[in-house]
Amino acid sequence: MRPFTYLRASDIPSAVKAGAGGGATGAANRGDVQFIAGGTLLLDLMKLDNMRPLTLVDINDLQGRMRQVEAGGNGLWLGALVHMADAADHPAILRDYPMIAQALQLAASAQLRNMATLGGNVLQRTRCQYFRDPSWSACNKRDPGSGCAAMDGVNRKHAVLGVGDKCIAEYPGDFAQALVALDARVHTSGPAGSRDFAFDQLHLGPERPEVETVLAPGELITGFTVPSAPWARRSLYLKIRDRQSYAFALASAAVALDMDEDVVRDVRIALGGVAYRPWRAHDAEAMLKGQPLDEARATRAARAAFANARPRGENAYKPRLGEQTLVRALMQCAAMEA
């Protein structure tokens, strides 16, 4: 690990000021100043000499809404400094947004969920080994213009949706799939002030793989809002892995249904483990809306979700696995008590 300056921020303005101080390029790897909360991925990548910040700004002393979960009639507020474990066990989330609780509970390990925060979780980096390990020279995400060793390399876990010619890294997270499915919004404070925007806008595509989000240097995620909606309670997160626990998704599906008897009044679908970024399956949603839900229709919608899949060697199994995961999630969700 390279030497760095360690600072503690006592409030949001000072955190933002310190965070913007490095004149960072915006490239997620080369940011000279990084916020640290849980640190579970940042320190991991610093030990690998992948991330090389000159300054860490510890934000664990920030108080107020960033530490709160607020559940009310208008929806849910999830503070960015809430630990994954606490949100996963929150009674209102378990009852009214089961998809969120499951996405959190099925991620990482109990220790990591005790450490990692919700804000940091959505910013986790890909598990692509060619990215993580800097001894590989070709990685457009780590070193723009250097190429992509994964294209024709070991790419069993890589993305098939939303990929580009420069990068096929998978977005590994679970919680972000629940947020993108449930029309969540991100709230931030930055050098240019506070703003909020659709969570779907947070992550960028693979055009410039080294820039992963729209966040400006020093812009801090303060929390997320999830609107209350008739589909939130009948929702689930189904995660398919190489082993039963403590593994990243090979494929996952976040599904929420608003049913009128057996007819789909409305539906929300996101797909994990298969895409470059958190991935909303709008095509599949459109095919299911207004229709009775049965396995044949679910299968057709799932095929539509993967119609534009671009497998690349060892991940050729992913479209089929992803389709089956989505069909199973839809049928399980339909069987839930509303």
Place this chain on the structure above:
Amino acid sequence: MAAAVPIGGAMAETAQAQNGGTARQGQPPSGDVSLKVNGKSHRLHLDNRVTLLDVLRDHLGLTGTKKGCDHGQCGACTVHEGERRILSCLTLAAMVREPVTTIEGVADADGTLHPMQQAFIDHDAFQCGYCTPGQIMSAIACVREGHAENDTDIREYMSGNLCRCAAYPHIVAAIEQARPQMKKG
């Protein structure tokens, strides 16, 4: 409880002036860190890069906590910060705010083993023993969290502690034994 100079408000200016947590001339940035471990307070001057795991083992001589992967994948370095089980390898010493408990701190002062330690012995819940301190620290927290009420939960909520000797069935049995005893205590 690190003594890095806080930034923010009126402190922002002085943070620069006092050079808190930053480099001494020619030296990597370092700072004063206060830690309470197993009830005992320590004040140390540490390179900012030093993890809680390395402080425990290399500075405080508490080698019960083990370094396995050093990347948060194996659970061998599990300790408690406050009541929470965390991975000491992915925690900077400077980040620690609450008292830390390690495997050396769970037995009674008179040497009576913690019910979880005794249960691991009773059930032969290890072979090589390298993962055992992490397993026990994780298991104690798992019971306190209420995530050890049945075998399925135990397996799920203990999945962050790998045992390459595969003593898993015995570990589950040990936790089953210790759970009611812990509740009594």
